[in-house]
Amino acid sequence: MKKYLLALVLLTGFCLTLSQLGFGGLPIEGTWNATGGDTNFAWYLTYDFRGGQYTLEGYPPLEESGTYSVLYVEDDTYTVLISPEDEDPYLSEFRILEDGNMMMSSYSASGGTKYGLIR
Numbered sequence: 001m002k003k004y005l006l007a008l009v010l011l012t013g014f015c016l017t018l019s020q021l022g023f024g025g026l027p028i029e030g031t032w033n034a035t036g037g038d039t040n041f042a043w044y045l046t047y048d049f050r051g052g053q054y055t056l057e058g059y060p061p062l063e064e065s066g067t068y069s070v071l072y073v074e075d076d077t078y079t080v081l082i083s084p085e086d087e088d089p090y091l092s093e094f095r096i097l098e099d100g101n102m103m104m105s106s107y108s109a110s111g112g113t114k115y116g117l118i119r
Contacts, residue, residue, distance in 0.1 A: 026070060028078055028094050032102060047104075054082070082106070 034045045045058040049068060056064040064084050072079040076096040083089040092106045 026078065027096050028070075028080070028102065032104075034104075 029049045029051075032047045032049070035043065037043050043059055045056065045062070048055045052067055052069070054066060054068050056062065064087075066082065066084040066087075068083065069081045070078055071081055071091075078094045078096075080092045080094060081089055082092050090106055092104055095103045095105075097103060
């Protein structure tokens with residue numbers, strides 16, 4: 001009986017870990033959009049996060065795809081390693097806002113950027 005209880009505890013812990021690592025449908029999974037600009041210039045970004053894979057499309061013309069890994073979760077903030085194909089990886093921080101939207105901050109060797117993303 002003790003063996004079965006120990007196995008159940010270990011399996012539950014393993015499933016919780018997988019959920020935290022993105023295999024259980026983290027809130028960041030799905031399609032997110034950001035737009036901006038002024039009367040002279042407009043831009044947009046569309047991220048799609050699914051099962052450890054992501055794509056990024058935007059304007060001015062931008063296409064990127066690769067993998068992502070959740071490194072750390074604290075409350076409503078997810079620290080994610082974004083690894084584009086054939087490029088250096090970079091860190092992004094996603095914070096789920098009370099209205100269900102998300103704020104993304106990216107950090108690379110060239111500096112930081114911040115976007116407000118909506119579904």
